[in-house]
Amino acid sequence: MTDIRWDHAREARTGIPEVIFGRGKTVAQVVRLFEEAKAEGVLRIATQLGEAHLAALQDLAEVDAESRTAVLNPRPALDQPPVGLLSGGTGDIPVLREAEAVLTALGHPVRTFFDVGVAGLHRLQGVMDDVRACPVLIVAAGMEGALPSVVAGLVDAPVIAVPTSIGAGISAGGTVALHSMLASCSPGIAVVNIDNGFGAACMAIKILNRMRGGSR
Amino acid sequence: MTDIRWDHAREARTGIPEVIFGRGKTVAQVVRLFEEAKAEGVLRIATQLGEAHLAALQDLAEVDAESRTAVLNPRPALDQPPVGLLSGGTGDIPVLREAEAVLTALGHPVRTFFDVGVAGLHRLQGVMDDVRACPVLIVAAGMEGALPSVVAGLVDAPVIAVPTSIGAGISAGGTVALHSMLASCSPGIAVVNIDNGFGAACMAIKILNRMRGGSR
């Protein structure tokens, strides 16, 4: 078994600590990384965990099956307005839950607005006042991926768009949603990889970290 | 020069006469087909005409440079509510003008709703009462192609979606808009090829022809 070279200085350099990407790692590798963190009393986060990882971490960390994450020693919640997490449909929610796990582990509060897809605009319009109060928005959608375009035309917060792999036929796997978000006619959107709730959270955290100090 | 085999019986079979597809045809071929129609006093329509075609047909037919069409002996206008033509942006309009030319040549009135894209939803909401009065809608959009999804969630008329080649980067050429429309989360949409205003008009005409007799 090959050892893992940990990037201890990443948080100092980038504001975000190294996070364990579970896919392709053995249960033993992941467990040891959490045991080390427990011994040192430091924060540890893992994403994209499989069933076996989740079971093995049950007593070591706070695990969440929907988002497939585990968190140990989360940071205390910061006193700031929440990041808004919006989803087009029910199937997009696990991706946002991954973002939520990373954000809250690092102290950033969130607020969720699920099932507000464009097939029934009244659902989005009913929550817009609360959405506008968020300093940053993470908007996830699959299928045709239209939700970030509609949202970005209505708010002055930056929109981090997350295409999801929810879809069928031509849109199975998320490429259609990804391309749709990149091609958006609404300004003020930037996009992360398909199903990449972790990446969206990191972008939000970098923005929020800088906001806390003003624009320095 | 190779002659063209005309499908004289197409209107009897399908409700839509053969229409000249200008691309790849010589000026002489197109002019002769209009001269024959003039001699016989029958309807003739051409789409996808180049500059040379348009110039040569100037005195033979009603030519329109924006839609690149020519029409001779149009049918009289039918007494029925108009087909709604909606565009996301300015660049999509020539594609809708092609649909308009074919529809009106065959007697079907239209009503246009341009520049109602999803980046500013209030523009669409301001015209929805008139949109709802149309029995069939043709909705064109380029870039992320989200407009048909939003419209179909608001109306009970069938939506014929036309992706346009308006776009840049990943969406240049219209494939992103096409895929987005096929993947729509809103029910009651069917899609034609990129920039195919003619095809959208044909689908609308087949629907309208059948509507005029009720569902028979």
Added chain:
Amino acid sequence: MTDIRWDHAREARTGIPEVIFGRGKTVAQVVRLFEEAKAEGVLRIATQLGEAHLAALQDLAEVDAESRTAVLNPRPALDQPPVGLLSGGTGDIPVLREAEAVLTALGHPVRTFFDVGVAGLHRLQGVMDDVRACPVLIVAAGMEGALPSVVAGLVDAPVIAVPTSIGAGISAGGTVALHSMLASCSPGIAVVNIDNGFGAACMAIKILNRMRGGSR
């Protein structure tokens, strides 16, 4: 478990009630939505159900394993000519069965014409009189997807083309059939996503709803 936000007003807005898309939903979520409908005595339709969904709904609704659908409290049959459902091969039939389940649940009668693919044209020619009597046609094909092009050249009804994922090698997954239908040389075709029998039915229903009132 995350709750589902139901779009109760969808039928009023669009003529088609919200339908449960089974993929990605838990058995518990789907069962509860049917139990609510049973308690309220209202129509409920689900598509794309898995084995576990079908088993759990056995006593609650009319389930059909071939189309992977379930229906509760279907609407009474309307007095109108049937929607024509045509398939190129045997493998395309489940997709048409999904369309049939949605159409008949909402009261629209259908008539099926299976195995009439272009490799043996006499099979299609033998049923053309009955096909021509249908006000709307849904035509499904996989592989090279040529059937809608041939049919649309022979009828005056609108053709809703459904590419299926039936195929091998380059056509596995249905993209070849999809592109072929979009590129059709026959006018009067519009296309839905691969294997999207539900979407085809919705387009047909919007057309039929409008036909029932004439073109208003």
Added chain:
Amino acid sequence: MTDIRWDHAREARTGIPEVIFGRGKTVAQVVRLFEEAKAEGVLRIATQLGEAHLAALQDLAEVDAESRTAVLNPRPALDQPPVGLLSGGTGDIPVLREAEAVLTALGHPVRTFFDVGVAGLHRLQGVMDDVRACPVLIVAAGMEGALPSVVAGLVDAPVIAVPTSIGAGISAGGTVALHSMLASCSPGIAVVNIDNGFGAACMAIKILNRMRGGSR
């Protein structure tokens, strides 16, 4: 300028002499190859010629602008039934003219059946008796490329399918027609590259050469 290494033994090995592919060759290179053939009194064929090539060869060989070919010292016509050349539309004809130029230069007679596309099946049915008399068929189509599938279901001759780059939107460039022909549900079709009339002719010639001796 770099010289060209001529494969003099190709006809002895394969039954087909080397043919000049004009694209990417200079006018001087092409002219010299024809002058050499004139001096030696041997057959020479060039395809894919540009305007400048055609002009320079005007007095040296029989040039044809529609097929962009030039032929010197063609072989006498063989006494055998003609190869059938079928096209879906008008735009496919130049590709078949290239095949015709190569076939007739090597002595194989042809018979053309143009504009018999699937949007109006009666046109094909009207010529089927003559089509059935051909020992080999070359069938060209663009757009959705359905014609070879329909033809192959009606004849016992081998069908060499040639996709053409005629199309628009998703089918521009010929990939849709190519894939459609490869995916055909009709048996007894083999396919050459897009717009490759030359390649189709070569396959036909290899078949015909072998047929002339029976199956040996």
Added chain:
Amino acid sequence: MTDIRWDHAREARTGIPEVIFGRGKTVAQVVRLFEEAKAEGVLRIATQLGEAHLAALQDLAEVDAESRTAVLNPRPALDQPPVGLLSGGTGDIPVLREAEAVLTALGHPVRTFFDVGVAGLHRLQGVMDDVRACPVLIVAAGMEGALPSVVAGLVDAPVIAVPTSIGAGISAGGTVALHSMLASCSPGIAVVNIDNGFGAACMAIKILNRMRGGSR
């Protein structure tokens, strides 16, 4: 369960009887088609059979696990030189075995030349005399798909190229081999779909049927 509409007249029209494509068909459907053929004493062929199909047909027909085919009442062998079947590697053999099963069921003898790929040319050169004696060649290769190009440059027989799905990384699934064969710099090649041994056999049979009568 939906019944199957059998195309009884296919052999009369095209020279090739309808063949059962096993994928997507139930065991019961396939068994019944063989039982009918047994009762009538006629030829029946099935390809692309699954494990369950093969087991169920064990006592009804001659089944072959490598090619996944079953044959009942094969035609007697014709007195003609064999079709040559060449493979680049070991993995391509099952595809050629499918072609062999169809060819021999219809009476056409074959000769195999396996493992003669371009990474070691001497293997091909060692069998070229026998290859040249075949009236038609079916050449299968995966990965970079170069074998048909090399073979076609050495023989005067028509080459039917079959790309196989053998490959890894960029060539997994066979698209690279398919495109390579279509793009071949050697004339006299035509291509069938990936892994389509059946289609290659059908093309060969149509050629051989015509050869038997000379070019008529």
Added chain:
Amino acid sequence: MTDIRWDHAREARTGIPEVIFGRGKTVAQVVRLFEEAKAEGVLRIATQLGEAHLAALQDLAEVDAESRTAVLNPRPALDQPPVGLLSGGTGDIPVLREAEAVLTALGHPVRTFFDVGVAGLHRLQGVMDDVRACPVLIVAAGMEGALPSVVAGLVDAPVIAVPTSIGAGISAGGTVALHSMLASCSPGIAVVNIDNGFGAACMAIKILNRMRGGSR
């Protein structure tokens, strides 16, 4: 000529005024929009202008040929640290100049770091102190698009990645750079469309607008 429906309320809603996208618009349309802005004394910005647009606006606005932009009545510069604009190579600079034109028109100062691509890391390392002082970074690269990944691993500011169409062979057009940036192994990157300097600027402005008030 079709009129343009201006979205006057966009800045109030989103913090960014509507900007003219020059492609596909006539010179007359663009000139009139600048004349209106001049009459009203308001800001106007245009991007993606052609030669004819640039010439016609010469006396009406500040035009820049490298970025293909025009600006009228820019906002005064804000007192805040500059947005960092980094490019991998020389060819990426026009895309960053478009971002610069939009940012400075709206009062946001910038600082450029050009030609710091990964083929010579010392160039980037030499400017890292200044890069780290920027609150937001826009990083443009073509070819393999690796620069944003390297930069994001070194800073705590959010990185807006802009793939450019600079490249050759497989990377011509920018898709490789786009995909590379989406797939980055470094956290804290979000991506805009190919060559979309305008979109990157809008995302930066939304972040900066929010930073100016802290996280509210």
Added chain:
Amino acid sequence: MTDIRWDHAREARTGIPEVIFGRGKTVAQVVRLFEEAKAEGVLRIATQLGEAHLAALQDLAEVDAESRTAVLNPRPALDQPPVGLLSGGTGDIPVLREAEAVLTALGHPVRTFFDVGVAGLHRLQGVMDDVRACPVLIVAAGMEGALPSVVAGLVDAPVIAVPTSIGAGISAGGTVALHSMLASCSPGIAVVNIDNGFGAACMAIKILNRMRGGSR
């Protein structure tokens, strides 16, 4: 079962003996090839072995589960500096282990530098002195595939780049890494197929074999 035609002369011709590619081969085929080599006392190498192959070879050869290889009768180690094997992340290691197995079986020593990806450049910089001592480098990376570009800008040794299938969303399967490496802005890189550790080793061996004799 079909036999395998072994290319005994490959090492004499190319410097590299034939190696067994395990995928698609039966356990019996692979075992027999090792038994033959054992009887003859010659070197034998297999790659891409499945679980069953590995188990069956346990007592016959040195098997390695991480690299999925087996080696019998390896050559003695040559006295030369080691090939450098670099990986971006942990997931890329099995691909390098395959290269290592082939290199060491043929006597070429290696040195590994794992987990030195571009998200934390300091890790690469810390090992550069040792990397520069290697005559040839094999650099594997998944996701955005940037590592070979960065390395090649820092060394004078040839870089053989191996894209790996490690990735998610748009980069799943390795195509993004492959394209990124081909598009590299750093000179002195050549690329092999995705996950092709074997191919990278072969290229390195051909280089090293020639180096041992100087440039001859």
Added chain:
Amino acid sequence: MTDIRWDHAREARTGIPEVIFGRGKTVAQVVRLFEEAKAEGVLRIATQLGEAHLAALQDLAEVDAESRTAVLNPRPALDQPPVGLLSGGTGDIPVLREAEAVLTALGHPVRTFFDVGVAGLHRLQGVMDDVRACPVLIVAAGMEGALPSVVAGLVDAPVIAVPTSIGAGISAGGTVALHSMLASCSPGIAVVNIDNGFGAACMAIKILNRMRGGSR
């Protein structure tokens, strides 16, 4: 006009000096870089030059229109065996000429073997003795790109494969040749980007530089 940041230390680091990539650079930029080199008496190389670049450099450097390169102060020829440059067809030659210009500017002799494509194997076999004498081979091919696979099976030198954009239909632009080379069944091949003669030369130079010192 933006200045260019020159990487003066590249040759010290990598063994290859920075080379001017002409595309996207102005004539003035390129001329100035050559004037600086002339003043300093140092080597300068430019590739991918346009007509205007070539004309402007006529009196400053040795320019070559076929390869679109310019060289000033080339290094003296080294005493070593030549790099072998092989092409499949005539159209691939300019790409090899680019490699030749870079190699000879840096003192590495070359030997060319043009027009040895796989459609006529005897041409390659006739030169194999000379090919085997080369320490490194650069093999260029378009269309199906099979030549490197055949060559690598016959030699013990490393093969650097260069796909070219020569092709038509599916192979236009070079992607088919690229994929074919990556998928090669012959070991000991590594691949550079389409038409990238420069990149192939750089890989060869890094190999040769190391060979000159043995494997160090």
